[in-house]
Each structure stands twice: as C-alpha cells, then as structure tokens.
Amino acid sequence: MALAISLVGEDWAFFMDVDGTLIEIAPTPAKAKATPETIGLLERLNLRFGGAVALVSGRPIAGIDQIFDPLKLPAAGLHGIERRTSQGKFVRATVQHKAIDEARAALNGIEHGLPGVLIEDKGDTIAIHYRLAPHFEEAVMTEARKIVLRAEGGLELLPGKMLAELRPPGPNKGSAVADFMAEAPFEGRKPIFIGDDTTDEDGFHAVNNLGGYSIRIGHERVGSAKHLMRDAAHLHAFLTMLVTRPVHGRT
Numbered sequence: 001m002a003l004a005i006s007l008v009g010e011d012w013a014f015f016m017d018v019d020g021t022l023i024e025i026a027p028t029p030a031k032a033k034a035t036p037e038t039i040g041l042l043e044r045l046n047l048r049f050g051g052a053v054a055l056v057s058g059r060p061i062a063g064i065d066q067i068f069d070p071l072k073l074p075a076a077g078l079h080g081i082e083r084r085t086s087q088g089k090f091v092r093a094t095v096q097h098k099a100i101d102e103a104r105a106a107l108n109g110i111e112h113g114l115p116g117v118l119i120e121d122k123g124d125t126i127a128i129h130y131r132l133a134p135h136f137e138e139a140v141m142t143e144a145r146k147i148v149l150r151a152e153g154g155l156e157l158l159p160g161k162m163l164a165e166l167r168p169p170g171p172n173k174g175s176a177v178a179d180f181m182a183e184a185p186f187e188g189r190k191p192i193f194i195g196d197d198t199t200d201e202d203g204f205h206a207v208n209n210l211g212g213y214s215i216r217i218g219h220e221r222v223g224s225a226k227h228l229m230r231d232a233a234h235l236h237a238f239l240t241m242l243v244t245r246p247v248h249g250r251t
C-alpha cells in the first residue's frame with residue numbers, strides 16, 4: 001500500500017532505523033557514514049515535526065552519533081537497551097552480563113576459523129557479521145544457536161541481514177518506541193516506524209498497535225509492516241517532500 005500523502009499531518013512522530021534504512025548497509029559496520037545531505041534532511045525533519053524524530057538502531061548510541069555527527073537526535077541504541085530522550089537524558093536498561101560474557105568467550109577466535117567473519121562486540125550485545133564471507137552463514141548460525149541454547153534463556157538470537165546478533169531478552173525497538181511515546185514531544189502524536197530488517201519487527205508491531213504507520217524499506221512484502229518503500233533513496237525523497245510541503249491538522 002502506498003502511503004497516502006494527503007494524510008501527512010503535523011502530529012507525526014518518526015522512529016527510524018539507521019543501517020539499510022536511512023543509509024545503505026556498508027561492507028563493515030565501521031565504514032558507515034551518513035552524507036551531509038542526509039544529516040541536513042534529518043535536521044530539517046526534526047525542526048518540522050517539533051523534535052519528534054528518533055533514531056532506533058542496533059548500534060550503540062555512540063555509534064549512531066558518529067554516523068550523523070554533529071547531529072544528535074533522540075535515539076535508542078542496542079535494540080532498545082539504551083535510550084537518549086529528547087531532553088538528552090541517558091536511560092539504560094539493567095542487563096545481565098553473565099550470558100553475554102560467556103558468548104564473548106565462546107566466540108573468541110572464531111574469526112580465525114571462519115576467515116572474513118567479523119565479530120562486533122557492542123558490550124551488551126554481540127553481532128556476528130558474515131557479509132564478507134556469505135558462505136559461512138550456516139556455520140555462523142549453528143554457532144550462534146549453540147551459544148543461545150547454552151545460555152538457557154539468558155540470550156536471544158536475532159538474525160539480521162548477513163549477521164546473527166546475540167542479545168539479552170527484554171528491551172527491543174518496540175519497547176523503545178513505547179517509552180518515547182510516553183514522553184514529550186512524542187506523546188499524543190501518530191508514530192511512524194521505518195526499518196528494513198528482522199529487528200525492526202518489534203517497532204512495526206508497536207506502531208501498528210498505536211494506530212501509526214509501519215514502513216519497511218525493501219522490495220519484499222514480508223513481516224508486519226503495512227507499507228513498503230523501495231530503498232534509502234526513496235525514503236529520502238519521501239522525507240524531503242515532508243519537510244518542503246505544508247502540512248495541516250491532525251490525521
């Protein structure tokens with residue numbers, strides 16, 4: 001379903017994933033960077049919609065800030081484990097470290113056994129990337145499943161695009177949206193969640209339940225997003241239209 005542009009209202013609130021949504025996925029996570037145009041566009045969107053624009057990513061907030069430097073928007077990092085409110089307050093969920101510490105130990109050296117596989121240790125979560133060695137997908141998934149089984153409920157496996165992520169159960173992108181929506185300037189607005197991957201399903205569910213719009217970036221109609229947008233370029237065109245055209249009333 002195409003999003004009816006006539007419905008755009010000034011009471012919208014935006015929750016956007018970063019990699020694969022606002023920016024193209026880089027060969028390795030450290031190489032990702034937003035263009036000045038994208039940063040400027042987000043700045044204008046944030047002004048246009050009263051500061052109700054948040055980034056919701058699997059990256060830590062410090063990593064999100066590097067990508068959009070010097071812009072610092074409200075953000076949820078590590079799939080909702082950490083959050084920066086619109087007032088700039090940092091909120092962090094309490095996470096059990098035992099399981100993730102054991103996972104870290106189990107993954108130690110895996111890059112030597114599976115050349116090209118990259119471990120991204122984010123502290124509270126660990127992502128195993130096989131983008132540079134796609135033939136190791138099955139080996140990575142098998143190892144990740146083993147670690148999750150051993151953790152006996154202490155870890156969840158989140159498969160993503162060319163990666164497997166290990167994270168403690170609990171906070172997710174949906175709970176992050178709910179937390180933002182309970183605070184100004186998000187409160188009372190219509191939430192729009194835009195994402196591209198499995199981890200964004202929690203966000204899609206959250207806004208569907210709140211009567212908002214869920215938008216998946218991609219070509220395939222999979223998961224629970226109600227709308228589809230082809231790629232980051234189409235999203236940028238959509239956001240540009242939002243900041244340049246006048247908006248009226250509540251939708």
Ligand SMILES: [Mg+2]
Nearest residue numbers: 017019020197
């Ligand atoms: Mg993504």
